[in-house]
Structures are given as C-alpha cells and as structure tokens.
Amino acid sequence: xxxxxxxxxxxxxxxxxxxxxxxxxxxxxxxxxxxxxxxxxxxxxxxxxxxxxxxxxxxxxxxxxxxxxxxxxxxxxxxxxxxxxxxxxxxxxxxxxxxxxxxxxxxxxxxxxx
Amino acid sequence: xxxxxxxxxxxxxxxxxxxxxxxxxxxxxxxxxxxxxxxxxxxxxxxxxxxxxxxxxxxxxxxxxxxxxxxxxxxxxxxxxxxxxxxxxxxxxxxxxxxxxxxxxxxxxx
Numbered sequence: 625x626x627x628x629x630x631x632x633x634x635x636x637x638x639x640x641x642x643x644x645x646x647x648x649x650x651x652x653x654x655x656x657x658x659x660x661x662x663x664x665x666x667x668x669x670x671x672x673x674x675x676x677x678x679x680x681x682x683x684x685x686x687x688x689x690x691x692x693x694x695x696x697x698x699x700x701x702x703x704x705x706x707x708x709x710x711x712x713x714x715x716x717x718x719x720x721x722x723x724x725x726x727x728x729x730x731x732x733x734x735x736x737x738x
Numbered sequence: 739x740x741x742x743x744x745x746x747x748x749x750x751x752x753x754x755x756x757x758x759x760x761x762x763x764x765x766x767x768x769x770x771x772x773x774x775x776x777x778x779x780x781x782x783x784x785x786x787x788x789x790x791x792x793x794x795x796x797x798x799x800x801x802x803x804x805x806x807x808x809x810x811x812x813x814x815x816x817x818x819x820x821x822x823x824x825x826x827x828x829x830x831x832x833x834x835x836x837x838x839x840x841x842x843x844x845x846x847x848x
Contacts, residue, residue, distance in 0.1 A: 628781075655834065666825055666838025667782065680834065715781050724770045724789070724829065727836060729781030 626650070628730035630716050636736045637706060644702045645733045649718030656699050657727060658691055659715040667715055673699060674721070703735075711737045741765070742826045747843040750816050758811040758842055760826030765806050770829045772836065773800065773811050775822040775844075782825065785811065821846045 629648040637643055649656050654675050659667035670689065671681045675696035684690070688706075693699040703710055713734050717727040743761040750756040762771065773785040786793055786800045788809075793800040799812040813820055825841040 630781075657834070664840070666841055667836070669835050669837070672834050717781075724787060726772065726784035726787060728784065731779075731781045 628716055628718055628728055630714075630730035630733050632733055633731065634734050634736070636738065638738050639706055639708060641706055642702065642704045643706055643735060644700050645714055645716075645735075647699045647701070647716030647718075647730060648697075649699070649716070650728055652720065653718035653728070654696065654721050655719045655725075655727075656693055657717040657719075658699070658701050659717065660685070661713040661715055661732070670701075706735075706737050708737050711735055741828050741837065742839055744824075744826055744839060744842045746840070747845065749845045749847060752818060752846055752848050753815055756813040756816045756820070756844065758813075758824050758826075758844065759808065760810070761808045762826070762828055763807045765828055766830070768830050771800065771802060771806075771809050772827045772829050773798070774825045774827065774836075775820075776825070776841070777819075777822045785824070787829075816844075816846050818846050818848065820844065 631646045656673045658670040661667045669683050671691050673693040676693050688704045691701045713732040715732045717729045719725045719727045770787050770789050772787040774782040775785050776782045786795055786798050788800045801810045823841040823843050827836050
C-alpha cells in the first residue's frame with residue numbers, strides 16, 4: 625500500500641521565481657487536499673478537489689497560488705512570483721469520499737525562499 | 739478558527755500510559771472528533787476518530803465524555819517513537835476541512 629507521495633521534498637528558490645509541487649494521492653482516493661504549515665503551527669487548509677473538480681479554493685492565500693488536478697489523479701500546486709513569506713511546508717493529503725473518512729498525508733514539500 | 743483546546747506540552751515516561759486531553763465545549767451533534775499526530779519532519783498521521791462512543795484501534799484509544807465536550811486520547815504504553823505533536827480536531831460530517839490548532843507536544847522520557 626503506497627501512501628501519498630510529494631515531490632520534491634525540498635525546494636530552494638529565489639524570490640520572484642515560480643515553483644510547482646506535485647502530489648500523487650493514494651490511488652483509490654477521490655478527494656485531495658492541500659495545506660500549508662509554518663513552524664510551530666498546525667496545517668492551514670488551502671484547497672481541495674473531489675476527482676478533477678476543485679470544490680473549494682477561497683482559502684488559497686492569494687491569486688499567486690493555483691492548483692490543478694487533471695484527470696482526477698495527481699495534483700500540482702503552483703506559486704507564482706514567490707515571496708519570502710511563502711517559505712513553509714506544503715502538505716498534500718487524500719481521502720476516500722465519506723463524511724468522516726480520515727485524511728492521509730504525504731511528508732510535504734519544504735519551500736525556502738532566498 | 740480552532741474549536742479545540744489542548745495543553746501546549748506534556749511529558750510522560752516510556753512504557754507508561756499517556757492521557758492526552760482535549761476540550762471542545764462548542765462541539766455540535768454532527769462533529770466527529772479526530773486525532774492526528776505529527777513526528778518531526780513528517781506529515782501528519784491519522785491516529786483515531788469517533789463520534790459518541792469510545793473507540794479503540796491498534797494505535798490508541800479515544801475516550802469521549804458523555805456530554806461530548808471533552809475527549810482523551812490514550813496511548814496505552816508509550817514508546818520513544820510516540821514523541822510527537824498530537825492534534826485534536828473537530829470535523830463536521832459534511833465538511834471537508836480539518837481546522838488545526840497548535841496541538842500538544844508529547845515528550846517521552848526514557
């Protein structure tokens with residue numbers, strides 16, 4: 625049973641550059657979530673997909689953030705024109721459909737902005 | 739906004755039981771109580787969840803107060819590998835979001 629996979633694990637980039645992260649969920653899970661986590665805090669919800677449909681994106685931090693899930697499989701999170709404040713851990717989770725189904729998380733992508 | 743209250747940190751001795759409390763006085767009838775934990779440099783890991791009745795699984799037990807305004811996560815025999823931040827989260831049955839607080843940092847002493 626493979627878990628949620630996130631790539632890359634670490635990303636270092638200069639301010640102003642664009643970055644893209646990938647998440648491969650557990651194959652039978654149709655829900656996929658993106659979170660951001662800063663040091664000492666719990667994860668902060670960003671967006672969520674059910675299959676290929678992005679059902680909630682109002683929590684994306686700014687219009688520089690966007691996410692896709694083509695064909696309802698893997699997902700990408702893109703940050704354009706990165707800023708110092710974007711430095712954080714970006715977490716992806718997936719779950720089956722269902723009212724109380726737990727979310728299964730990947731180990732995240734740590735973004736550092738120079 | 740986090741709807742749960744947890745102590746910032748707790749210490750316990752290895753091989754002893756650990757009781758991690760969580761207060762959720764504003765819980766509604768459709769809120770499930772979820773627990774996750776996060777080890778250093780890893781993503782959060784699901785531990786257990788429940789609605790009204792106490793729950794047991796291979797990792798832990800969840801004891802839910804009769805009025806559901808509080809709950810306790812029980813690790814029956816703590817090991818050093820249980821040192822982590824433990825999060826107690828309320829999740830509405832119709833809600834996709836998990837709203838996280840700062841959690842309880844559990845320190846296990848050998």
